[in-house]
Amino acid sequence: MPTTLITGANRGIGLEISRRLAARGDNVLACARAHPPTGERFEPVELDVTMEDSLAALSTRLDGRALDLLVCNAGRLIGRGGVDDPAYSAEAFAEVLAVNVTGVFMTIRACLPALRRAKGRIAVISSQMGSSARAKGAAYLYRASKAAATNLSVSLSKELGDEGIAVGAYHPGWVRTDMGGGGAAISVEESAAGLIARFDELNVANAGRLLFYSGEEIPF
Numbered sequence: 001m002p003t004t005l006i007t008g009a010n011r012g013i014g015l016e017i018s019r020r021l022a023a024r025g026d027n028v029l030a031c032a033r034a035h036p037p038t039g040e041r042f043e044p045v046e047l048d049v050t051m052e053d054s055l056a057a058l059s060t061r062l063d064g065r066a067l068d069l070l071v072c073n074a075g076r077l078i079g080r081g082g083v084d085d086p087a088y089s090a091e092a093f094a095e096v097l098a099v100n101v102t103g104v105f106m107t108i109r110a111c112l113p114a115l116r117r118a119k120g121r122i123a124v125i126s127s128q129m130g131s132s133a134r135a136k137g138a139a140y141l142y143r144a145s146k147a148a149a150t151n152l153s154v155s156l157s158k159e160l161g162d163e164g165i166a167v168g169a170y171h172p173g174w175v176r177t178d179m180g181g182g183g184a185a186i187s188v189e190e191s192a193a194g195l196i197a198r199f200d201e202l203n204v205a206n207a208g209r210l211l212f213y214s215g216e217e218i219p220f
Contacts, residue, residue, distance in 0.1 A: 003067055003118075005029040007049055007107055008074030010037055012177035013125070016192035017071060018042065031058075031074075049074050049103030059110040067114035069199060072104045072149075073125045077142045077179050088141055100145035105152055119164035121202045123195070124153040126169040126210060133219040150210050150220050157208035166207040170195055173213045 004021050008014040010032035022028045022041040029043045030036050036044035045061065048054040076099040079087030104124055108115075115122065128134055130146025150169045157167035172195060174185040194213035210218045 001025050001027060002069065003027045003029070003065065004069040004071065005031060005045075005062075005067055005111060006071040006073055007031045007047060007103075010035055012179070013172050013175060013188055013191055013195070014071070014073040016188045017073070017195060020192055020196055026068075033074075047107075049107050050098040052106070055106050055110040058107075059113070062111060062114040065114050066118035066120070067111055068118045068120045069123065070108065070111050070115060070120065071123045071125065071199070072107055074103060074107075075100055075125065075179070076145075077139070079141050080139050082138050083140065085138075093141055096141050096145050097148070100142075101148040101152065104149050108156065115165055116163060121199065122153070122156070122160070122165065122167040123199050123202065124149055124167070124169045125172055125195075126150045126153065128171040128210070128212070128218050131210065131218055131220045147220070153210075154208045154220075161204045161207055164204060166202045166204045168198070168202045168207050169210045170198055171210065171212050171218055 004026045006014050006018050009018045009030035015037055018028050018030045027041055029045050031045040031047040033048045036046055038044050047058055076096045078092040078096050079085045108122055126149045127146040129143045130150050153167050153169040160167055172191045175188055175191045176182055191213050198211055210220045212218055
């Protein structure tokens with residue numbers, strides 16, 4: 001049966017994806033910085049994607065195992081305002097970029113031996129907010145981090161595609177979560193179902209794109 005590893009699996013989209021994949025029979029390594037979820041077919045993993053020792057422990061845990069799918073879902077948002085928003089401190093930039101960009105790259109690298117054993121797939125949860133073609137004001141730090149995450153996924157798709165490992169980036173939609181807010185357009189269930197369908201379709205031939213959860217391609 002397939003094995004999937006999901007970061008940021010303790011709530012919201014990550015938790016719902018974990019539940020759905022486990023329900024259909026996947027073994028799910030459900031990762032979170034604290035209190036990872038437990039359940040049938042869940043393997044709870046404490047993982048801080050910003051800490052090298054935590055990532056090293058993950059790599060050791062995966063030694064000798066094959067990983068069919070990695071979902072880089074852990075994310076951080078600080079500041080929703082315009083250029084004068086005081087939330088945009090140097091410390092905020094360091095924190096968000098550490099999770100949303102560095103954390104994605106380092107998690108992929110920690111999981112790469114296991115992904116190579118299975119010729120697995122990598123799904124980076126990004127956002128249309130990182131698309132230069134759809135740029136708007138506000139939420140500058142989040143937008144910048146997601147632009148970088150999409151760029152990473154596209155670049156990695158070129159290198160890892162030669163090994164049979166497909167990499168894609170995905171916009172989950174405006175989802176009713178702690179980050180998206182109660183007034184968001186879609187439910188966690190709708191987003192997770194669409195994302196899983198996109199992950200299932202991912203292969204080397206169609207990798208290196210930013211897709212909406214429902215399948216439309218987003219220019220970046």
